[in-house]
Amino acid sequence: MVKKKLLPVIAILIVVAFLAGGCGTGEQDQGEGAPTETTDEIKQLIVAVDPDYNTFDPGLAYELYGMMVLNPVYETLVHFVDTIDVPKYGIAESHEVSEDGLVYTFKLRPGINFASGNPLTSEDVKWSIERMISLDGNGAFMAKDIASIEAPDDETVIITLTEPDASFLVKLTYNAFAAIDSALAMEHGASNDAQNDTAKLWFDNNSAGSGPYMIESYDPAVEVVLVRNDNYWGEAPYYDRISLKSIADPGTQLMMLQKGDIDIAFNLGPEHVKQLSGVEGVDILSAQSMTISFLLMNRDPAVGGPMANPDVQKAVRLALDYKEIQALAGEGAVTPVAPFQIGFLGTVPPRDPNTARDVEAAQALMEQAGYPEGFSVTLEVPTVSVEGLDLPTLAQKIQNDLLDIGITTEIVTSDIMVALDPYRSGQQAFSLWYWGPDYPDPNNQLAFLPGNSVGLRANWTTEMNPELAELGRKTAVEVDPDIRAQYLEEIQMMMDDDTAFAMLLQFARQFAVRDNIEGADYIDPYRIDLRQVREK
Amino acid sequence: MGFLKYFLRRLVFLVILIIGVSLVVFIISHSVPSDPVLANLSQRNIDNEEMVEAFRTKWGLDQPKHIQYFTYIGNLAKGDMGISILTQRPVLDDLKRFFPATIELAFFAMLIAVFFGIIFGIISSLKRNSFIDQVLRFVSVIGVSVPSFWLALVFLLVFYVNLGIAPGPGRISPYFTAPPAVTNAFVLDAVIAGNWPLALNALHHLMLPALVLGMFSMGLITRTTRSSLLEVLSTDFIRTARAKGITEKLVVIRHALGNALIPVVTVIGLAFGNLLGGMVLVETIFAWPGIGQYAFKAASTLDFPAIIGVSILIAVNYLFINLLIDILYGVLDPRVRYK
Numbered sequence: 069m070v071k072k073k074l075l076p077v078i079a080i081l082i083v084v085a086f087l088a089g090g091c092g093t094g095e096q097d098q099g100e101g102a103p104t105e106t107t108d109e110i111k112q113l114i115v116a117v118d119p120d121y122n123t124f125d126p127g128l129a130y131e132l133y134g135m136m137v138l139n140p141v142y143e144t145l146v147h148f149v150d151t152i153d154v155p156k157y158g159i160a161e162s163h164e165v166s167e168d169g170l171v172y173t174f175k176l177r178p179g180i181n182f183a184s185g186n187p188l189t190s191e192d193v194k195w196s197i198e199r200m201i202s203l204d205g206n207g208a209f210m211a212k213d214i215a216s217i218e219a220p221d222d223e224t225v226i227i228t229l230t231e232p233d234a235s236f237l238v239k240l241t242y243n244a245f246a247a248i249d250s251a252l253a254m255e256h257g258a259s260n261d262a263q264n265d266t267a268k269l270w271f272d273n274n275s276a277g278s279g280p281y282m283i284e285s286y287d288p289a290v291e292v293v294l295v296r297n298d299n300y301w302g303e304a305p306y307y308d309r310i311s312l313k314s315i316a317d318p319g320t321q322l323m324m325l326q327k328g329d330i331d332i333a334f335n336l337g338p339e340h341v342k343q344l345s346g347v348e349g350v351d352i353l354s355a356q357s358m359t360i361s362f363l364l365m366n367r368d369p370a371v372g373g374p375m376a377n378p379d380v381q382k383a384v385r386l387a388l389d390y391k392e393i394q395a396l397a398g399e400g401a402v403t404p405v406a407p408f409q410i411g412f413l414g415t416v417p418p419r420d421p422n423t424a425r426d427v428e429a430a431q432a433l434m435e436q437a438g439y440p441e442g443f444s445v446t447l448e449v450p451t452v453s454v455e456g457l458d459l460p461t462l463a464q465k466i467q468n469d470l471l472d473i474g475i476t477t478e479i480v481t482s483d484i485m486v487a488l489d490p491y492r493s494g495q496q497a498f499s500l501w502y503w504g505p506d507y508p509d510p511n512n513q514l515a516f517l518p519g520n521s522v523g524l525r526a527n528w529t530t531e532m533n534p535e536l537a538e539l540g541r542k543t544a545v546e547v548d549p550d551i552r553a554q555y556l557e558e559i560q561m562m563m564d565d566d567t568a569f570a571m572l573l574q575f576a577r578q579f580a581v582r583d584n585i586e587g588a589d590y591i592d593p594y595r596i597d598l599r600q601v602r603e604k
Numbered sequence: 605m606g607f608l609k610y611f612l613r614r615l616v617f618l619v620i621l622i623i624g625v626s627l628v629v630f631i632i633s634h635s636v637p638s639d640p641v642l643a644n645l646s647q648r649n650i651d652n653e654e655m656v657e658a659f660r661t662k663w664g665l666d667q668p669k670h671i672q673y674f675t676y677i678g679n680l681a682k683g684d685m686g687i688s689i690l691t692q693r694p695v696l697d698d699l700k701r702f703f704p705a706t707i708e709l710a711f712f713a714m715l716i717a718v719f720f721g722i723i724f725g726i727i728s729s730l731k732r733n734s735f736i737d738q739v740l741r742f743v744s745v746i747g748v749s750v751p752s753f754w755l756a757l758v759f760l761l762v763f764y765v766n767l768g769i770a771p772g773p774g775r776i777s778p779y780f781t782a783p784p785a786v787t788n789a790f791v792l793d794a795v796i797a798g799n800w801p802l803a804l805n806a807l808h809h810l811m812l813p814a815l816v817l818g819m820f821s822m823g824l825i826t827r828t829t830r831s832s833l834l835e836v837l838s839t840d841f842i843r844t845a846r847a848k849g850i851t852e853k854l855v856v857i858r859h860a861l862g863n864a865l866i867p868v869v870t871v872i873g874l875a876f877g878n879l880l881g882g883m884v885l886v887e888t889i890f891a892w893p894g895i896g897q898y899a900f901k902a903a904s905t906l907d908f909p910a911i912i913g914v915s916i917l918i919a920v921n922y923l924f925i926n927l928l929i930d931i932l933y934g935v936l937d938p939r940v941r942y943k
Contacts, residue, residue: 112778114778122690122691122692123692204658206645206649209652287782287893288691288693288698289893289897289898290774290775290782290891290893293781311778313778314891314893315891316888316891316897317888319757320760320773320889320891323761323772326765327764327768327772329777330778483638485636485638485642485904485906486636486637486638488639488642488650489637489638489639492651521651
């Protein structure tokens with residue numbers, strides 16, 4: 069009898085052991101020597117983010133929040149400080165560009181050491197870029213025009229391009245071009261030949277940079293922890309420890325900030341920010357984001373139908389109530405004239421939302437186009453939220469505005485994964501999208517020109533506006549900033565008159581910080597430059 | 605011997621289940637009208653044919669579907685669940701990382717649900733149609749009706765923000781770091797490490813999300829216990845026990861409850877299996893790095909290896925929980941025979 073009862077009990081224990089024993093991991097998730105408890109004596113910054121990073125290998129990382137983490141850990145030849153108009157020197161102290169725009173010669177600052185104590189030399193810069201190119205991650209496209217990299221002496225780096233690239237200095241600000249301590253990295257399996265490189269996991273939990281902070285640990289979906297680099301060559305970092313906590317829900321971020329459990333809540337939407345208005349102990353920071361939202365109107369009559377008519381497209385641009393559209397996005401949102409963000413070189417002032425709408429002129433254009441009574445059209449919208457604004461909500465506002473010129477819009481939503489394919493292949497007649505530049509340079513935005521990648525999503529071909537297409541080509545390779553700015557202004561004026569797109573918004577990014585924090589201003593591409601953050 | 609054969613037969617069934625689940629999930633996930641390339645490459649790179657081809661080759665997406673599946677099954681037989689396209693880590697490592705957080709939360713949620721659910725169910729049945737019965741039935745209806753994500757936000761607002769008696773989201777407070785990983789269940793790992801303040805902190809952080817998740821299961825358990833106990837209490841053998849002069853307390857606890865628990869155990873098993881599948885909304889609100897969030901991200905990005913990996917994990921969970929329940933039937937009711 070006892071045996072009979074014992075067998076099921078043993079079986080229960082086996083099953084429970086299975087459920088429990090499947091847990092645990094052989095990996096050591098934390099850096100060595102991690103403390104198990106912090107104290108009040110440690111200066112700690114806690115930032116809540118909804119991150120998209122999956123790796124901190126600087127040769128592979130290419131996510132929005134990856135730069136926030138990697139910027140204080142690794143350093144580049146040039147980087148952005150406070151503004152994004154012109155890169156400032158980082159580990160380089162000077163540079164020259166050949167007359168043909170193909171050869172960039174950088175002189176490194178003397179006396180820079182990595183966190184390990186190893187000296188930072190031009191060989192490290194060369195090795196790091198070669199490694200990034202070999203790994204061929206998402207960010208490697210920024211190096212596609214690099215013909216060669218030379219390190220003739222310890223302090224000189226020479227990068228030769230295959231063709232001039234006006235945005236090359238901006239690209240160099242990205243972590244893809246960060247200087248890695250090659251000696252330390254190679255000890256842990258890194259190689260500038262991707263076939264032999266096994267260091268990704270090591271980079272996720274450690275770092276080999278020269279920045280003011282080092283990666284101490286990374287627990288996916290929980291937090292990444294940075295600690296001060298006591299060997300930093302520049303101004304000593306303020307914090308001993310920075311924790312970036314993965315908190316996806318903005319409501320949760322809001323509550324934690326109110327309670328003082330975090331110092332920065334980075335992913336608040338407009339509605340959450342409103343709740344914090346006037347709350348003691350909290351400051352709201354606002355800055356222009358680089359993300360834009362736009363309407364795509366297909367130029368191919370077989371796809372776009374009536375929407376393909378350039379007069380109709382212009383009528384749509386005139387019919388939109390930009391003031392109310394900006395109100396939906398929250399304070400600080402603006403409407404650019406063309407797909408060139410405010411803050412980029414050569415961008416003209418945004419539309420005046422009080423005067424940009426002209427329904428009468430729009431109706432006249434509809435008549436001219438042959439649609440005095442209007443028509444019906446489907447507006448395709450991905451179900452995604454951009455900077456806290458749901459695109460379907462924005463679509464409803466557009467639907468309402470277009471009724472004033474006789475266009476009846478049926479909104480059709482779909483998951484972004486499903487919507488991307490017809491968008492990319494130019495099969496959408498009329499759709500609402502968003503765009504974030506790969507790097508803060510107007511060359512990114514030339515993709516919207518006829519014959520370029522985004523232009524072709526609206527079937528806007530080079531033949532439809534060859535002058536504009538040619539101006540875009542000239543702009544892409546013009547290294548003189550004044551001439552380039554002039555070209556960009558011309559492009560925007562031309563697109564104000566003729567384009568397959570209607571710019572809706574350049575979003576503002578609003579987030580909240582404890583009021584004892586300073587230096588946390590928003591700056592693309594780092595989101596927040598954690599090097600600059602300190603207590604007042 | 606009968607039980608041993610039964611147990612072994614269930615283990616064999618496990619293999620068939622894994623193959624079946626992987627095949628069905630593979631077919632469904634590949635039927636979605638989208639492309640994992642679009643989810644995992646940047647907007648610029650999806651226009652680069654070379655990058656797209658390289659991506660497809662790297663992840664075997666250029667192979668015919670049946671080759672992809674057989675390659676996956678072949679690797680699975682060797683214990684390799686593939687590499688997650690999104691995280692670029694072995695799927696098995698990801699599951700080992702995220703599943704323990706879910707187990708820990710589900711365990712405590714069930715502890716709360718079972719403890720209060722059975723007690724409320726007993727009280728409710730013994731005080732049938734009384735005021736307390738109405739109150740407890742109302743509470744159980746609230747538990748099963750109210751969306752858990754709403755409850756999560758309300759609980760956080762009330763207990764964390766306003767009253768300050770509950771800790772914030774996350775598995776531990778910001779001023780702690782995680783214990784050395786043994787099981788990845790923080791309470792257990794902290795105890796193993798002898799770090800009692802951390803263990804208590806981790807336990808404290810469990811309470812609110814466990815309470816939220818336990819509410820639904822508690823409601824089910826309360827109602828099932830009540831109805832089952834009422835049925836058992838009206839049987840002849842209970843009448844006989846009362847006639848013999850046994851106290852009501854002993855009648856309920858020793859004679860009635862054991863028989864009434866069989867359907868309750870079924871409900872507990874199903875509820876536990878459901879919790880082990882992860883609750884993405886509650887995990888998101890409480891910043892709990894569990895399998896729900898992982899599964900959601902995998903589904904959103906068409907991360908095929910991760911999708912199949914999570915599906916197999918959930919299926920195996922249910923199978924083992926059902927096995928556990930079947931074993932418990934035998935413990936509760938000696939008349940049960942395993943064939």
